[in-house]
Amino acid sequence: MMDSETKSLWSHLLGEAMDGELKGTVLESYPSHMTDWANWRAENPETTVAKLSRTSQRYRTEFYRNPSQFVVGIAGGGMAKAWNFQQLTKTPIVNDQFSDQSLVVVFDSKSKTALTFSRTLDDQVLTFEEKDKAMVDRETRSVWNRLSGKAIDGPLKGKRLAPMVSIVSFSKAWVTFHPNTTGLTKAELEESRAPRRSRNRQPRGDDKKP
Template sequence: MAVGGPLAREARGQAGGAPPFWRAEWPRTDFSRSDVPFTEIMSGGVPRDGIPALSNPKFVKARAERRLSDKEPVITLELKGATPRAYPLRYMTWHEIVNDSVGGRPVAVTFCPLCNSGITFDRRLQGRVLDFGVTGKLRNSDMVMYDRQTESWWQQAVGLGIVGEFTGQSLRQLPSWMESWEKFRARNPEGLVMDQPGAGRAYGRNPYAGYDSSTRPFLYRGEMPPHGIKPLARVVKVGTRAWPLDRLRAETRISEAGVTLSWEAGQVSALDSAEIAQGRQIGDVRVRDAAGRDLPHDVMFAFAFHAFHPKGTWMLR
């Protein structure tokens, strides 16, 4: 999200609860219900839907796609009984949420560039199918989503309702992972890849050039991670445990706490160079259980893990 926005005005308004202009912008949101202090939520510099979420995207066959570079990152979703799908970060960086249906299952594929958090959720909750958009607000530098049915607000990094009717409710996270386009295509030549949206963005460009080499996160006021871990170092989050990516990269395979993590050379960072395809190598991570099944996880920045799991376990050695 871009620097700017009514940050000071928003902070002043939050002292006594939800600012009045929030209520004007979000007349259907129940601000009487919240699990977090409003002072923790701030403008990311864009208005509601200023980052336009996508719905019902178009796809093309993997073998026919020619616009993506081999090492570009994609979010892979391989659900049982459904054709595998890839969602390129060159598009996700500009849209952050894709409302899709895969094998009859409504899903939300999400990516928060400021946390490097790429998570896929089941959109069904309490007998309803939710459609998600971007509020334009941040908490702990992480995207705050909203559902269009109740206009409740949701924390992307943990899939938790934080304001409104669905406060305290959790979305079910589905197994998905980031990997290079080359790996997805080689494994799934008949798979599907999201087609380029028609929104006229600079797809393939990184609007956050150099971000994952920064010393501090953007619009983050919380504690930095412990153990001398750099705030924008990547960690593999599984539940409330975090494995530093540097450790996994050095060992290539780790079996601990009932899960097996593996690393291979592959994708480049989407948050490094101005051109995503030219980013530095970070590699591909898979997380599986003892039976070899893919597990829900996230490869996020260390500061975000610490912010949302302050009592989480750091798997250092």
């Protein structure tokens, strides 16, 4: 992409000017995530919506039918870490670290929604686990909504985890833009770096997304 003001060229995935007057400048990123409309509306009933004419019909939850092709990743400070959707399908709550931050990666298999939240709340680092299909922290046994990051029962009821800036991407794109990424297995990295095979292609149209 290019900005009209300086004609600098920017990378979508990095948010960084790659060429031109602003080369090396990185835009501030806001926490955002991709999910389905039903989930977003349920979690954000007052949401507004950008309404333009449709240019596609294919971007629905079925788009993620090959979960191994996708990752959710975090980058910053010259480092990057990613978590593959295939692994998240098996382990939908991952307590992890990135740089000096404690975070939890959560995955909703039904909507194929991947989110990242800080595990630090009021100077306490929480550890999350799945119990009876709910997300519970070991320290207080509070129950959390994994899509909103909000405690819905227990001592921390009403508290909310801080969302982190993360991006859902094709694993191939993530590895291209973050060649030194951690978090992926050797096999996942090799698969991401291999030329795309026809059997992995999306059915039609624009295949560079998301």
